[in-house]
Every structure is written in C-alpha cells, then in structure tokens.
Amino acid sequence: MTALLETLQTRLKQRAAYARTKAELEAMPLDVAIDLDIYKPDAAKIAAQAVYGR
Numbered sequence: 001m002t003a004l005l006e007t008l009q010t011r012l013k014q015r016a017a018y019a020r021t022k023a024e025l026e027a028m029p030l031d032v033a034i035d036l037d038i039y040k041p042d043a044a045k046i047a048a049q050a051v052y053g054r
Contacts, residue, residue, distance in 0.1 A: 014051055022047035 025033075025043035033040050048054060 018047050018051040021050055 022043050025038065025046055026040065028036075028038070028040070030040070038046065
C-alpha cells in the first residue's frame with residue numbers, strides 16, 4: 001500500500017510540474033519564444049518532455 005501512495009504522490013507532483021511548465025511556456029512573450037526557438041503551440045509537448053521525459 002505504501003508503494004501505491006508513493007506512486008500516486010509522485011504522479012501528482014509530476015502533473016503539477018507539467019501544469020506549471022506548460023502555463024509558463026504559454027505565457028512567455030512572443031519575442032522571448034522566438035529567441036529561444038520555441039513554437040508556442042508546442043507548449044504541451046515541450047512540458048511533457050521536460051517533466052516526464054517523453
């Protein structure tokens with residue numbers, strides 16, 4: 001049961017990190033996104049790769 005709770009806690013932390021990262025990428029000013037070569041509609045994909053490694 002402990003492993004289940006630890007897994008759940010880890011997943012919740014990852015989901016929170018994903019949501020924060022995605023929100024930051026979407027809120028990024030366009031000129032900064034262009035400088036960093038980030039296509040803003042790809043925010044979800046970039047956030048998933050940063051947090052989950054996929």
